[in-house]
Amino acid sequence: MPSSFQDLLIDSPAPHILRLTLNRPEARNALRVQLLAELAEALRQAEADDQMRCVVVTGGPKIFAAGADVREMADVATAAAVSEQRQASWRTVHDFSKPLVAAVNGYCLGGGNELAMLCDVIVAGDDAQFGQPEIKLGMIPGAGGTQRLTAALGKAKAMKFVLSGEFFGAAEALATGLVSEVVAADKVQARALELAGLIAAKSPLALRLAKEAVRHASEAKLAEGMLLERQAFNVLLTSDDRREGLAAFLEKRTPNFKGR
16 A cells, blocks of 8 residues: 555455545544545555455554534535545445444534445444534535444434434434444454454455445435435535525534525
């Protein structure tokens, strides 16, 4: 893997396992364009490497990712261009054919939660907090959050969290089926690697086909919903409420939304 990566730490803690660690602690691992591009590139290389059979994605022992980089998205003109770059990276993550295990501690919000939901197995610490708080900024999830959260939690729960922006804890995430299992916060990394080892010991061909089959069962109607989400996201990009929401966040005040 290239040593030029700045936002991503890469190591192979065990045979056939690659670990990708989001590495922007000063920004709570906010998913700026560069971080997503590095993540996508690392996955492209892992896809081509027959020695890598399972990938663990983590933010480390304190936080997974608190969402998109708000400062990067604040300017409307920049946001439109950035949005297209981000979507290209998201597609690479979605299309990755090998198993992905998310190791989640602390905040897993917005784009962070969307990234975790793109993984095939989620191991969460009992300190984990999940949510899609985009509504607080006059926006909606833009990388599948409305669709995958609904598939995992059901309409009633998903509506509650998407419309309110409230967070929910690991116990509720487990009870509703968002995460695969919950362990003590200090055991997350070890358990994720243990599961990755169990997975990596299996037939690579069987793993790929099993992932494809299970994904088909859960995403057969996803494409239509993703298109609708994307259209709504693009409408909001140029709204006054979006500009006000981002400005209020950066200025640490309560937004004054006008509905336009």
